[in-house]
């Protein structure tokens with residue numbers, strides 16, 4: 001299939017591109033490299049451009065005779081979204097709606113969207129099923145939910161189909177450690193804890209120790225980035241016109257911030273200094289997926305079914321790339 005991957009040089013995008021290429025798809029990556037990395041994708045696949053430049057994308061859709069779009073390009077930092085909602089609505093919603101409409105106008109009938117468990121806000125029942133009430137508690141979740149609604153309306157009205165994948169916490173790196181996670185500045189827990197274990201940070205701050213969870217710290221469902229990438233490919237294969245599906249993508253198990261720190265200490269063999277800090281605005285106490293739907297309908301399952309195996313791949317990446325893509 002001829003696939004345009006928007007934001008394909010980013011963390012989850014690049015791992016998906018790698019798998020798409022292995023499966024023989026004709027992939028065009030479009031990325032402005034603001035958060036993505038040139039070295040994360042094969043040079044001959046990359047078109048450097050900005051989602052704001054919708055005519056550039058339109059041109060690519062036509063010249064490359066694109067059949068499907070996978071859309072990763074987004075700002076995805078919960079705390080930042082609370083402080084700077086304007087940037088989030090502009091990037092994640094306005095530009096994404098432009099992209100969606102160019103798909104419609106160019107007759108591109110398949111769209112895979114990076115959604116998030118943040119659409120559930122503070123869920124009443126955990127593990128979370130897709131039908132759980134959607135009530136985000138931060139701007140990031142609101143922008144993603146709004147776009148899901150646009151997708152549903154488009155699929156109802158036009159010859160268009162989609163899959164929206166509600167990611168839980170993406171983590172880990174490719175098994176061969178050729179690509180991995182690199183954000184500047186890093187805000188995600190697992191790379192931060194690994195950097196502290198490597199002595200690249202003085203300590204890890206634990207954001208809140210008074211949550212209603214077994215050890216007082218937030219619980220998340222960490223999902224290996226390659227399992228997440230595989231979910232995109234399975235979902236894409238199943239898209240049919242005038243239909244849409246949403247899927248939770250997580251392993252169905254939760255780990256606390258302290259579990260992550262302990263696991264990184266075990267895997268790296270190094271002590272991680274910690275500092276208790278206030279809660280981060282916009283963080284629900286516990287987010288765990290019920291992934292039964294994607295297992296049942298797409299035959300997906302997590303190859304990395306526990307935190308330790310995920311952290312091991314992250315550690316291999318950080319060990320071999322101490323400066324990420326900067327080296």
Ligand code: UDP
Pocket residue numbers: 078169187188189190192204205206207208218219220257280283
């Ligand atoms: N977290 C933390 N210290 C950090 C970074 C994150 O305690 O330096 C916590 C954060 O509050 C959340 C969990 O770790 O409960 C995962 O955060 P991350 O930013 O990795 O992912 P998110 O859940 O925001 O998608």
